[in-house]
Amino acid sequence: MSTKFQVENTSGNARLGRLITPHGVVETPVFMPVGTLASVKGVPQEILEELAIEIVLANTYHLYLRPGIETVRKLGGLHRFMAWPRAILTDSGGFQVFSLNDLRKVNEEGVTFRSHLDGSSHFLSPESAMAAQIGLGADVIMAFDECAEYPAEKARGRQSMELTLRWAERSKRYFEQHKEEVPWGAQKSALATETDVAVGKTAHGQKAPRQGKHQSLFAIVQGGMDPELRRESAQRTIEIGFPGYAIGGLSVGEPRSLTREIVESTVEHLPKDKPRYLMGVGTPEEIVQYANLGIDMMDCVLPTRAARHGLLFTSEGKISIKQARYATDEQPLDSNCGCRVCRRYSRAYLRHLYASNEVLAQVLNTVHNLSFYLDTMRAVRHSIRLGARVQSASADRTEE
Numbered sequence: 128m129s130t131k132f133q134v135e136n137t138s139g140n141a142r143l144g145r146l147i148t149p150h151g152v153v154e155t156p157v158f159m160p161v162g163t164l165a166s167v168k169g170v171p172q173e174i175l176e177e178l179a180i181e182i183v184l185a186n187t188y189h190l191y192l193r194p195g196i197e198t199v200r201k202l203g204g205l206h207r208f209m210a211w212p213r214a215i216l217t218d219s220g221g222f223q224v225f226s227l228n229d230l231r232k233v234n235e236e237g238v239t240f241r242s243h244l245d246g247s248s249h250f251l252s253p254e255s256a257m258a259a260q261i262g263l264g265a266d267v268i269m270a271f272d273e274c275a276e277y278p279a280e281k282a283r284g285r286q287s288m289e290l291t292l293r294w295a296e297r298s299k300r301y302f303e304q305h306k307e308e309v310p311w312g313a314q315k316s317a318l319a320t321e322t323d324v325a326v327g328k329t330a331h332g333q334k335a336p337r338q339g340k341h342q343s344l345f346a347i348v349q350g351g352m353d354p355e356l357r358r359e360s361a362q363r364t365i366e367i368g369f370p371g372y373a374i375g376g377l378s379v380g381e382p383r384s385l386t387r388e389i390v391e392s393t394v395e396h397l398p399k400d401k402p403r404y405l406m407g408v409g410t411p412e413e414i415v416q417y418a419n420l421g422i423d424m425m426d427c428v429l430p431t432r433a434a435r436h437g438l439l440f441t442s443e444g445k446i447s448i449k450q451a452r453y454a455t456d457e458q459p460l461d462s463n464c465g466c467r468v469c470r471r472y473s474r475a476y477l478r479h480l481y482a483s484n485e486v487l488a489q490v491l492n493t494v495h496n497l498s499f500y501l502d503t504m505r506a507v508r509h510s511i512r513l514g515a516r517v518q519s520a521s522a523d524r525t526e527e
């Protein structure tokens with residue numbers, strides 16, 4: 128078995144669900160923190176657990192370059208390597224190649240690109256992106272796709288969509304032939320058991336080896352900013368058949384109203400009984416809106432990256448903690464937040480840490496922002512359970 132998805136309740140288009148993975152249950156709609164290099168920057172795994180984070184995202188492109196797929200595979204896969212017994216999703220690397228490489232060359236076979244670390248030349252194809260993600264061993268992995276730039280002509284949008292469809296077929300074929308090779312899968316379970324149990328016991332109380340369990344391969348719907356291409360991409364991707372569908376190619380510089388329009392016009396063509404993953408969004412207000420549109424999974428670097436720049440989301444709007452006005456402010460960052468940072472520290476102290484460039488500033492700011500995002504999604508799930516329309520968080524209001 129691989130992942131299973133159950134819709135438990137709906138309210139309008141919003142769905143309350145459970146994504147059951149080989150490494151635990153994920154309640155949806157879910158916001159997935161980004162741990163690019165197998166680390167949510169600045170936050171130890173035990174605090175991620177304390178925040179009740181059930182799934183994190185890691186980036187195949189970055190891990191492929193450093194420390195390398197083979198290294199992670201030999202160490203038992205990402206879960207064991209990073210001592211994280213809960214669920215993980217990896218992207219295919221396609222988007223990072225797209226966004227970090229001006230010199231990439233795309234052809235039918237795959238993408239040639241240069242490392243952003245040392246300029247060395249690399250090649251990723253649907254097959255090698257699957258091999259990499261099988262080696263990393265995340266619970267949910269993504270088909271290799273190509274993302275059209277914004278703005279793009281319609282012909283370019285179609286070409287990119289067609290290529291993504293062919294790559295989705297190749298991704299699925301390779302995955303089906305090689306899915307037993309996952310580090311924690313059937314073949315490796317005898318070897319993995321002892322350490323799995325050790326990690327599970329210390330970190331999460333999980334004991335079961337995972338014989339016979341597989342990763343799940345989700346596909347990505349493309350089609351640029353054209354609703355017709357999006358519909359066609361959705362329908363033809365569904366014909367190939369996957370256990371989950373992502374909406375890719377958004378948040379690439381288009382206005383937010385257009386993002387929303389394309390999400391709406393894509394979601395209506397996706398199956399009701401499969402998880403829907405909107406990649407790379409958004410603000411606290413946006414993730415509530417997208418959950419309302421029927422999105423089940425989201426990820427974004429915003430809460431963690433903003434935190435490292437001193438930008439904090441609170442129930443009363445955004446706060447830039449670097450401002451001098453907080454230098455003697457003894458209030459908690461957000462008096463409505465129960466996170467370990469707001470319970471203990473003052474704005475004045477957080478401002479001092481940030482102004483002094485202390486490492487602890489990044490840690491505490493990130494813990495609060497993640498906590499705020501997790502609370503936001505918890506409130507969304509509660510509203511769906513009650514059948515109420517989901518209220519949006521007020522965090523997008525910027526403080527004057």
Ligand SMILES: [Zn+2]
Nearest residue numbers: 464466469495
């Ligand atoms: Zn807090």
